[in-house]
Amino acid sequence: MEKIEDADVIILGTGITPTLISASLSRLKKKVLHMDFKPYYGSEMSTLSFKEFYSLFDQKTKKTEEKETEKEKEKKDEKQEKKENENVTFSDSIKPVPLIFEESYTESSLTFPKPEVRRFWMFPKKEEKKEKEEEKEKEEEKEKEEEKENENEKQENNDNEKEKDEEKKENEKEEEKEEKEEKQKEEEEEKIEEKEKDKEKEEKKKEVPEQIGSLEWLKCKSSRFMIDLQPHYIFARSEILKIVATSNLTHYIDFQLLGSIQLLHEGKFQALPCSRSEIFKTKSLELIEKRFLMKFITHCTKYSTNEIEDEEVLDEIKSWLEKPFTDFLTKYYKFNTKLHDFVFYTIVMASGKGEIATLKTKDGIKSVYKYIISMNRFQGTTPILWPQYGISGFPQGFSRSSAIYGGTFMLNSFVQKLVLNGKNQIEGIINSSNEKIKSPIVISPVHYWDNLGQGVVKKRILRSILITDRSLFPNEENHDTSLVIIPSMDNSKEEKEEEKENEESVIQLLQLGPHSHATPDNVYIIHLTCFVNKDSKTTPNEKFDWVIKKYFKREKSEQNEEKPAIIFDCNFVQKIYERKQQISEDALPKGLLLFNPSNPLQDSFQSSIDETKRIVRLICPEMIEENSNFFPNIQQEVYSKKKESKTESKIEKKFVSLDISINEGKETEEKKEEIENQKNVKIELKFIEN
């Protein structure tokens, strides 16, 4: 690989924000060097295969991470020494903190123990009982015993020891190599990859274990799993999709609509019909409810597009704008609690009762409008697109986009030191292979500088990932991929705890099935997510336990056939970091720009787009105008420069078809789309580069 000696910008981390920045700057003709200390893209929002995911909980990775921290400590010492010498170089301990598992780094005060892989158990595939049955049963028993042990030792690492040994053997080889040849890490990486590939091949040759649910089985099917560390929801009409469409990213990411968005209301999963046609058809609403709901939806959309003719109505809505949205619903539209809750939890996606109490009508109307216009875009009953093959399609797509425009990407490498001149201005960096790379600007996630106190933890994300053997909605095929909102616990015991929690209790349950390409056939991934306050001591286990108990079965002995059985589950905690609003200039070297990592509290990556614009404007002041194009397509120039092969440019020109659904003649959209909608035709959209 070519050695890189200088760059205009060095970007750290490959989450959505840095890759957006990278794609933008590359297109604006900056020479970008992009680094990530992990071997895969996506940072906190990676999508991993089962093996990759499993290895996160593994001894080996922790060891290496510890090593890294040790190295950093050494560096700290170095830094202090040099500071005393009135430094020319300044190095800071950059902590490439994976936002996935805070506990490997952070203080012991957190009560939540290490990430735990709690259980593996097997259950025979119904039809394929063969000679090996007995052996397997023995294995099962062993597993069970281990399981029991594991449960006893919950706070310690409780992996299946056999598995560990195997893993260790595999990993030791790798570790040895790492130690030997640290400088040529990348080459070595390739070797490892090859090795891994070989191993995979070998494994493929081996027969796939017949028992679904064993660790072996999961590992065999590893690459069929797309496990998202941090689910995000993308609305069909959102800025990110515009960027994806206009910057030729559509051939890196495929989308499908979520099958349904449901609310756990009075013990039942229920979906709220939102389109005219759905409301007309549904039998779950009373006539009066239909009228008020339709009236509310039409008012919200028409108000947002300035189309309300009736002045009385207009004045009425205006008088509500600064008042609570919840009163607007119950008093003006006479919504009963059912409709009220549906609007708040499924349309506004409120995170809890706190938000319901404080949300102003003007913001509520905006949310409803976004929801409705997104839903009208494609034929379906939900406004949310799910990227097939996982959410990290976005960072990967933008990385690729940046690379096409000349950006260089280095995985498995990080910054050891920042090189500063006498004026506290960045001149370059020393990377993990001890090479000096010149660059006046380093762009980094704010949490890498945790020790400088630049970032603030805004929220903690409690996460649980389950792999189950069947769908939560076995009778509804189109609910294969579904979002379920669970507003609060329904047993009164827990209510006190809720109060403590500042009433942020909404749990998002996302089911991804085989249709989403995230799982092998007949297997489902369940993502449980809950945002809690940064000081909250609640563990994922405490939070999700009742949901898991009620809707899933942990033991195969449980008789209830209807419930999905858990094959694998694990819990972990992530954090949402945010920059401090006021940063004292002395605290940071000049040229070091910090950004907020992804924020799943906001849909459609809006916060990341805003961060991107802010950072890009700092570097390219000409982009200051409101409607500047941050992602210009200037491919031909780039191609002629880099002499890319013709085949690749052909791929670029590949047409992407989008099924534009019918907007039922509602004139809320831009003119072009209006014409398309009126034609009521499935249109092949061609994204042709300028």
Add this chain to the structure above:
Amino acid sequence: MNTKLEGDLKKIDNFLKQRDVVLQRRKEGDLSLDSLELAQKILLINPDVATFWAFIKEIYEHYEATSPGMEKLIEIYKKDRAHVEKCMGIHPKSYYLWHHRRWTSERTPQMDWKKELKLCNYLLTLDKRNFHCWNYRRFVVSQLKLSLKEELDFTTFKIEENFSNYSAWHNRSTIVTTFKRGKEMEEKEKQQEKEEQKEEKKQEQVKEEKNKKTEPQEKEFTFKFQEEFEFVQNALYVDPEDQSTWIYLQWLISQSSNEGKLERINTTIQVVEELLEIEPKSKWGNLTLVFLLREKANKVDDEEKQSNLRNHAKEIINKLIKLDHRHTNFYNDFANSNKSFL
């Protein structure tokens, strides 16, 4: 601007030249297949010219007169269908085009009506409200002899997609009419049967068997007015601003049989008034109420009651004029044309 104008002028010039050629051929009575090709070509520029379609028909009639044999006929009409489908893409609402389609379909030997139905259904997904297509579809359905039930289900499906669809409601009304007619016939037959009861049993049995053979599905299908009213009411609550539903409701009332009509009107008035409590400004709701009051007045003999109804209706009209002052003259005209009542 100039380049666009130049382009347009060229197109016009091209069209006129081709037109002259085709018209010349027709004048000379050249009904060769060569002329057919020319006529079809110019229709692809503008399918909305009756003369060319007529010329094509003449050519086909001439061709058929030469008795070319079944296979060749099938082939030539197959080509024609492909040509017409192209024209539909250019001008889906041309009267002549749809007329031509029906004309050739009737003449084609071994016509594949099922395929034709699929085409119609597909076109109705592209434009749900193309009444030409709805008309032609009814013709195709009559050829296929589909049951009323199937047709009703199809319109229900279309209305559920989007009930702001006059054509779909109209199609529904034709089904209701056919059903009613069938029922009346049945009743007449029953009466006749009663009269003929004393006749030989064997003959009766033969008759019944005949009935079963001709319309086996129709007997299973019953159209329930009550369910239909609920269906309409549902649409009204979802969107009271949609005129098509109100028109269908008025039509439905006018169709109900004399026996329960007054009762039907009364319940409908109640339903509409309930809706108007929530949506007092609904123009079509108020107008429908006036219509219902008029219908009721026709059924009531008591003069005092009649005048009450009349006053109520007048109030509503005055209210409407205030609400919707831009259409004052429309309401005045409405009142004038109902002088006997208002």
